[in-house]
Every structure is written in C-alpha cells, then in structure tokens.
Amino acid sequence: MPTLKLTKKLITELQSDPKHDVYYSDTEQRGLVLLVNKGGKKAYHLRVFVNGKQIKKSIAGADQISLDMARKLARQYTDELQAGRDPFHQAKKDKSKTLSAVYEQWLAWSDAHQSNTQSAAKRPNAKYNFNALQFFANMPLDKIGKSEIEEFQAMAATKGLRTATVNRYFTDLRFWACWAMEHNIIESHQLRDVAKSAPELDSTPKVHHFSDAERDALLTEAARTAQKSYYRQRSMAYIYPLTLLLLSTGLRPGSALGLIWSDINLDAKSIRLRAANVKTRQDALIYISDDIVSMLKDWKPQTTGKPDDPLFPGDGSKLKSVKQQYKRLMARAGLDPKYSVYSLRHDFASELLKAGANITDVQFALVHTTPRITTKYAHPSAERMKTVANLLSTQQKKEN
Template identity: 25%
Template sequence: MTTAKRLPSPAMEAVLLRSNVPNLPSLIGEYADHSASTRQLSEHTVRNYINDLVPFVEYLDEQQTTNLNNVDRLFLRGYLASLITAGYSRSSVARKLSALKSFFRFLRQNNDLELDQVDLVTGPKKEKKLPAIASSHEIDRLLDEPNTATDSGVRDRAILEMLYGAGLRVSEANALDISDIDMTTREARILGKGSKPRIALFGNTAGKWLEKYIQEVRPKFSSRKSDSAIWMNQSGGRLSSRSIQRIVKKYALAAGLDPDFHTHSLRHSFATHLLDGGADLRVVQDLLGHSSPATTQIYTHVSAEQARKVYLNAHPRARKSRRTVKSRDSDE
C-alpha cells in the first residue's frame, strides 16, 4: 500500500494500514501536500488537521464502509455521535467536523467524488465557558498591589479601580479622554462596541484615585494641554491597550490570582459582584453596554456556580459523604 510523500502523522499512518477504503492513504497524503503547499500551512498545523481525521478513518473501518461516496448525512451523524460517546468535548467534535469538511472539499475539487452531504451536517453547539472572575477579597488584594508611593503606581491603581469600578473593556479604558470624565456625577462617557455610546458609572473610591492621578501624576507625564488621553505613559503618549493588559496581568500574578485572570476578568467580576449584591439583570446589562440580555445572562450562571461552591464548602450537611440511609423499619 503506497502513501503520498508527505504524511506528518504517525497516528494516521498506523490507522491507514488497517483501512479497507481504496486509495484512502494516497488521498489523505495528497490533501496533506495540498494543505502545506497551496494553503501554506505549517507542518504542525497540517499534522493537527490529519490527526483530526483519524477517528473518521477508524469509524469507516468500524462500519465496514469501503466507498467514500456512501458517506451521507445519516452516516456522519452516527460518526459525530460516536465521538461524543467516546468522551470528546463539544469543541473537539466541532474541530474534527471542520477538518472533515475541509478534507471533503478538497476531494470534491480534485477527485471524482461527490461528498456533498457533509456540508449539511452541523456540529454540536460549543460549550459556553464561564468567565474567570475573582472574589471581592481577591479584588481587594489586586487593587492594593500597586506601589502608590510612585507615580506609575498611582496611575496603575487608578486604572485598576476604573476597570473594576466601572466595568470597562480595555479598549474603552484606553480610549478615555479627559473630557469624557465628570468628577461631580462620577460618570464617564464611553464609546463601546459598534461605536455605541453609553454612560459608565464609577464609585467614590475609583473617583478618588482617578482624581489623584489626574491632578498629581498625569501632568508629570505630559505637560501639553493638547494631550487629551487620560492614561499616559511616562513618555507622554497615550497608554496602549496592550500596556493596560500587561499592567493588569502583572498585578494579578503578584496578588496570587488565577493565572487565567486578565483585563476582561475585572469586567466579569464587576458584573458578577453586582448580581451577587442584588442588582437587576437589566441594570447590569445597561452598565455593561450589552445589546441583549442574553449576553449578560452568563453572569447569572457564574453567580449560581459560586453559590453552589459556597454551599458545598460551608454547609455542614453538604460536606458529608453520601451514604445509603436505612429506614428504621429495615433495622427492626
């Protein structure tokens, strides 16, 4: 049995040795060559694509299918079901289906195979990953990390306070100008996603640090009155979104927070803590600038998950191991 010159997947080569589908080794080899040369994919990416086809080749063998033209929608649904039964996550199943669709498109374009049924099959919906958040105590630790005896420490403290206190996206914080802030009402004019304006509120603590930064530190970074940006670097330029992300990451690691904690986690924490405190979902939606309440709904799931963890850790009966409870009658 011959294979194409390029097949960077030992796992696939082993499976193909058992395959009864004529020319399948050469077809997969041609697809690998095409992906590397025409599509200019790296060898690592090509290997991943080929590896994602391994379960499909195994399923062909299990179903004793020797003709690829017999692969119809029903067959493909059975294949996807077998992946789920085998324990693959939804995202893995979706990725393997995507790889199969790419392979079948190649076969339609370059070989006498129809294989049009695969495009009619949709994969499982991706699982919604709950956003990383921090408890209020962890947020306190984070906010206390900057050394406010230094100018950059005051600026960084003000940035952290505003990100958490107003629930800002990093792009929104980066775009803030002096004229966007009203210290009297504790409001910030925000241009959100899709250039949608909104008013963000911030509390007294965030306001105190923001005012200290604007009055005492910002003039040292830039003395030009024409500079409109609030957040400045020490060279007098607007602080970039990437710089703000690095600032948050630095202090999050120093505070011992989850390694996955990032700038947007402050926004997640802002929303979750509001809901935990009894805020109405619609109000939180407006504060976040979400167009749909469905987008905000995920934070109710986070709160429920937190409530479950607190219950399991704190309630004395919840911590007891599950045991079979015998009735009194059974003891008599």
C-alpha cells in the same frame, strides 16, 4: 504503485523520496491514492478506471481532510462516475462555497466594512480560528453535515481540545455560514442544527467574584505598584486608578485603555464610550460614582490631561493591553491564578447583584446588547442567595 492499507499512523510515518513522487494505493477504498511528493507534501488523489478509461483527479491535502473523509469522497466520486455523472463539475461549482473561499470573501468584505459588528467583533481571532478549522477548508459550507461535524469532534478529542474550545470554533463556523447566506453565496446550511454547542462538562468552573479580602489585597498591591512606579518614573503609575475604574464601572479592559480625556465629563459624572472603542460598535454612556470622580481629578495632573491624550498612558503612549501586567500584579497580591484582568468586570457585575441590582441594571451597566450575555457575568454570592431564599417566606409573613 505500492498497494497497502492506509492508516493515520502510516500516513504520518511515510517518508518522501527526494528523486521522485511516490503514490500509494489504498486497499480499503478502490481508487483512493496517497501522493507523497518529493518535497514531503502528502495529498489524496483519485485513480479509477471507468468504462476502460482511467480518471485522475486530486481530492485534497492530507493535512486538510482526514483519511475517513478521503475514503468517503473517493467512494462518492467513483459511484458518481460509474452512474455516468461528472462529480467534478459540481465540485468546481462548489469551490466558491468552501470555507476557504468564503473566508477570503469575508476578509475582503471586512476590510471595506470595518465599523460593522460582523467585521470588527470577529476580526481579532478570525485568522486563528480559521486555521483551527482547516478540516473544513475545502468543504462547501452548505454540505457540511452531521457526519463531518462528528468527525471533527472526534479529531479534536484526540488532540485533547476542550469542549469550550471546540464550541468556540463552531461559533465562527456558523458565523461564516450565516454570512455566506446573507451574501447569497450559499442558499442554506445545516450548521445551526448539527454544530450546536455541546455541554462543557470537561471545563473547570471559573470563579471571578473576589472576596473582600482578595479585593483589598489587589487594591493594596496596585497602590503600592503605582506609587513605586510614579516615584521611579516608570510606566505603571496608571495601575491603581485603572484598577479602581475597572472595579467600579465593569468596563472592558480594552475600552478603558482606549479612553481619552475628552471622553470624561467630571461635572456630569459620566464617561462617553465611542463606538470604535466598544465591542458592540455603538456609542454608549456610563455613569461613575463620586469616588471615581474624585480619583480621576487626582489622577489627571499625573497625565498630560489634554483632550485627545489617553487617560492611562504607559511610557507616554497609549496602552494596548494590560493582561500580563495584571497577571503579575495578582501573583504579587497572592491571588489565585484563576483570576485575570477580566475578573474585575465579572466582580463588578456580581457586586451589583449583591447590592440589590436586577439583571437589567447590570446589562445596561456592562453595555450588553441582551440580558443573555449578562448572565454569564453574574456570580451571585452565598449571602445574596440566602436573602433570595427568604424572600417568599418574608412576603408570606407580611400577608398573614
């Protein structure tokens, strides 16, 4: 068995032998061996003599844990064996507590509880985030501590991942740990304390509040595109009424696209948001202005208008996403690439604050469960902040 000092670079460069598996013994940690099999897969193993008997155990794939973690586990297993304890018995018990095992159990539970917010809200990005968290895949959730979190952060930094991205991964990691506790898979975990969201100092601040000129440019281009699409019988005739609705109600794009005509009550000037069509998975009711009522009355004859048919059909079918459509629309309107279709929701919140609404008003308008979420959408204008700055002096003058 070749003996050498394993490094990250060396492990990456080692080539497989098509005729047989090759083992490389690490000079830095007794008992740690890297296996490169005939197919090219690489994995860490333990090969150590204890009381004259050789112990052979698999640790983990080289793509699943880092070299530092492999050395740490090899050292831990060796110390346990020399003390007369069997670390692999506990490891077998811990297998059901690993992130991989918990994720599979959560998927099965999610399939059976699709209306539950812990299922529906997490499901869209769950697979992507789980794959990004493969570093923790074989670790019991109740044993992930500060050192493992710091190691993951260091690895993420070498890959150029932004702090916001790492924070998003930690949010899901904490979610699965909490879910595992609720379902008695683990008794406790440390992730609330050790996997805290870090300040996103490397993130570029996003401005979602349109200026009056930008908003006019967006609406002008949306109207032009809708008219052109309508006369050519193309699928983007919906873009202008949809843009007006998003700017005037702050609806999430997905919620707006999920609306059917029976959700609209033009007499009551309201829109019913069905639980299946809302992120919170709770029924909600929002109110619309006279301008939007008039717009919807004009738009309805351009669709089937049937109660169960979509408000905004594309090619006669239900639209699932307009992300790319708005990206092109904003580019044609000459707007900054920083904007997206979700900017219309942020702009709605900012305009409400500018008009004098308080944060609670905005919370209910956006159908948020807590005001803490709403503050992320509030981008006060300079004019509004100047007014706030003079509130106290105005009050003092009245008192005098």
